[in-house]
Amino acid sequence: MPKILVFGKNGQLARCLAASAHEFPDAQLVFVGREECDLEDASQIEPVIDRLQPDIVVNAAAYTAVDLAEQHEDIAFKVNGDAVRAMAEALAKRAIPLIHVSTDYVFDGKGTKPYREEDKVSPLGVYGNSKLAGEVAVREAHQKHLILRTSWVYSQFGKNFVKTMFNLMAQRDEVRIVDDQTGCPTSAHDLAHAILELCGAATSAEFDKFGTYHLTSDQEMTWFEFGKSIHKIALQEWGEDWKGKDCVVLPIKSSEFPTAAKRPEYSVLSCRLINDTFGIKLPNVEDSLTAVIRGRGKENADA
Ligand SMILES: NC(=O)C1=CN([C@@H]2O[C@H](COP(=O)(O)OP(=O)(O)OC[C@H]3O[C@@H](n4cnc5c(N)ncnc54)[C@H](OP(=O)(O)O)[C@@H]3O)[C@@H](O)[C@H]2O)C=CC1
Numbered sequence: 625m626p627k628i629l630v631f632g633k634n635g636q637l638a639r640c641l642a643a644s645a646h647e648f649p650d651a652q653l654v655f656v657g658r659e660e661c662d663l664e665d666a667s668q669i670e671p672v673i674d675r676l677q678p679d680i681v682v683n684a685a686a687y688t689a690v691d692l693a694e695q696h697e698d699i700a701f702k703v704n705g706d707a708v709r710a711m712a713e714a715l716a717k718r719a720i721p722l723i724h725v726s727t728d729y730v731f732d733g734k735g736t737k738p739y740r741e742e743d744k745v746s747p748l749g750v751y752g753n754s755k756l757a758g759e760v761a762v763r764e765a766h767q768k769h770l771i772l773r774t775s776w777v778y779s780q781f782g783k784n785f786v787k788t789m790f791n792l793m794a795q796r797d798e799v800r801i802v803d804d805q806t807g808c809p810t811s812a813h814d815l816a817h818a819i820l821e822l823c824g825a826a827t828s829a830e831f832d833k834f835g836t837y838h839l840t841s842d843q844e845m846t847w848f849e850f851g852k853s854i855h856k857i858a859l860q861e862w863g864e865d866w867k868g869k870d871c872v873v874l875p876i877k878s879s880e881f882p883t884a885a886k887r888p889e890y891s892v893l894s895c896r897l898i899n900d901t902f903g904i905k906l907p908n909v910e911d912s913l914t915a916v917i918r919g920r921g922k923e924n925a926d927a
């Protein structure tokens with residue numbers, strides 16, 4: 625029975641790992657949050673690992689505020705870079721595998737076909753650069769790692785684009801969404817399920833498939849198209865008395881929606897490698913989004 629230690633207890637991915645745990649009755653999950661281990665202070669990590677003695681660690685913690693990171697570079701690099709290095713070094717000393725989650729924002733988005741794992745990275749902003757620092761640290765410090773790059777993660781938990789849209793659609797007559805940034809929305813539940821499968825594989829003695837993998841849904845779309853889907857499915861699920869039902873979703877250019885951090889224009893990740901290696905393929909966006917909208921519950925739809 626692998627004991628899985630998850631950093632990032634209160635984040636959306638960690639909460640989805642907790643929600644999926646019952647599907648993996650052989651696994652024991654232990655969650656650590658900011659209260660027990662503040663990742664701005666990397667010296668707190670090693671004692672936590674020694675106290676909890678896991679068979680594998682999932683790092684679901686990160687500084688994820690993409691725009692705020694531009695003004696809090698030091699914190700972003702501490703959490704996404706320095707803490708990840710300390711975690712990887714501590715785990716390497718103890719031969720405990722690490723599953724670390726990274727992002728499509730390590731790419732500059734100037735490509736025109738899905739990025740492969742070995743493609744050149746060139747982040748546009750502080751968040752992407754700090755996540756890249758984390759990737760580099762893991763590869764340098766610890767051979768037994770799986771780095772999973774994912775993108776556009778959503779769930780009913782935490783802060784994410786889907787929840788932002790529910791709120792805006794319930795409050796406004798129209799929402800204007802950029803139609804010139806393309807990526808793959810990924811349900812945190814689907815990601816969590818795949819991570820728990822990988823925990824089982826990666827804790828077996830003969831496992832030899834460590835490395836970097838892309839893991840997203842395989843449907844590329846713009847944020848505007850994703851917004852349209854959110855509205856359509858919410859309307860189907862919540863019906864005519866949903867406050868957001870009449871909201872109009874309009875396409876705009878990124879130049880019409882200025883943000884502190886520049887986002888990639890095209891950050892679609894090819895998931896062929898993880899599919900070929902482990903047979904992992906995530907469900908389609910419509911099904912996963914429907915599941916999240918059902919999970920959120922109608923009574924919260926306008927919150
Ligand atoms: N969200 C997305 O769209 C995407 C996310 N990713 C990656 O996936 C992973 C999971 O993301 P997601 O679940 O969405 O992130 P969330 O922002 O929902 O959760 C991140 C967690 O990290 C914790 N954390 C932040 N700073 C510290 C700190 N100093 N000490 C301890 N804990 C800290 C937060 O704690 P607290 O709750 O106390 O603030 C939070 O619980 C991350 O590595 C992220 O980079 C990759 C691609 C897309």
Ligand SMILES: Cc1cn([C@H]2C[C@H](O)[C@@H](COP(=O)(O)OP(=O)(O)O[C@H]3O[C@@H](C)C(=O)[C@@H](O)[C@H]3O)O2)c(=O)[nH]c1=O
Binds near residue numbers: 690691774881883887
């Ligand atoms: C709220 C809003 C956003 N947008 C735009 C801004 C931005 O370009 C895009 C997405 O907005 P957000 O700020 O919600 O998403 P963002 O924080 O950029 O999401 C990213 O988070 C990090 C953690 C990741 O790793 C990435 O994969 C990605 O998911 O939509 C609009 O066009 N209209 C709107 O009303």
